[in-house]
Amino acid sequence: MNIKAAIIGMGIGKKHLEAIEGYKNSHVIAICEKDKKKAIQLKKKYPNKNIVSNDKEIFQNKEINLVSIASYDNFHYKQIIKSIKAKKNIIVEKPICLKKNELKNIYNLLKKNPKIKITSNLVLRTNDLFLNFKKNINKQKVLYIEADYIWGRKYKLSEWRSKIKNYSITLGAAIHMFDLIMWFLKLRPISVQAFGSKKGNTGTLYTKNSLVIYILKFPNNIIVKITANAVAIHNHFHEVRVYQQDKTMVNSSLGAFSISKEKPKKIKQRYPDKKNRKKLIQNFIDILKKNKVKPIITLKEQIDLMSVCFAADESLKFGKKIIIRYL
């Protein structure tokens, strides 16, 4: 299959374009961008691509076999449904959707259309350092994990994120850390309890919780604490500590270390390793081309991850521990 792709939304969508364009004969032939100023610039930059402002033109174009959805979160659901109905494969930015019933509909429709493939851009799975963590984790020995998503881009809260009804910091930020830990452990959490704060919202248009702590219980008696911190005065960072019975692995502002004796040993693998992020989309193209590669993320993993996010937001809403129900 020769990939003829369309991108919707040219913020992070630019990164999708870079990952797709030229990879094993794949091409982006159309871009949908609703910001008029951006669209004019795009026409100049890409004179050979079809630049449109309405996604209808993407779904009606029979040539397109892959739609890369990088629009605001509130558009993802409908654009996924339209892609499936138009028999187009899908790359979608996280989160896949904003509501539990939307997730159910997407999953049911995908089960009815097994030829249509979907991937969600959970880029930490391609990170050199975290691949090293994953290789060295022994889940039988894990006691406790801490994973903090320190956003460091507080101004972003005032943009579209403050205007979308069902946007949450869980679906926008914590999702990456839930995915990272579920991927590390190859386990799904049993329960989640969340505690939120709005104190840091000062100076933004955002009115929901901007700092949330989640306590998750995993099988094997593993406790995990995750934070989504959108208001820290900090560089963008994924701080992770894996405490095992025999060693501790750390990614901190001071560097990455493995500690088994008193002296921490530096871990050399790259972080933040943004260059490797393309690999997730390129792995998906390989799957579409039926090349014999393992998917970096499966459909069920994407669906389970969303179930964890919805349970976490339910816990925040009702102020109690939630047992996670998976689809």
Ligand SMILES: NC(=O)c1ccc[n+]([C@@H]2O[C@H](COP(=O)([O-])OP(=O)(O)OC[C@H]3O[C@@H](n4cnc5c(N)ncnc54)[C@H](O)[C@@H]3O)[C@@H](O)[C@H]2O)c1
């Ligand atoms: N995987 C990651 O690490 C990661 C990082 C950043 C953003 N994201 C996700 O990417 C998506 C976009 O975020 P962003 O940071 O690029 O935002 P952004 O504001 O930087 O850019 C979004 C662009 O998409 C356009 N757009 C939005 N909805 C559209 C629609 N329906 N049709 C056409 N154009 C549309 C906007 O005009 C804008 O140019 C969000 O879902 C966000 O959660 C993921």
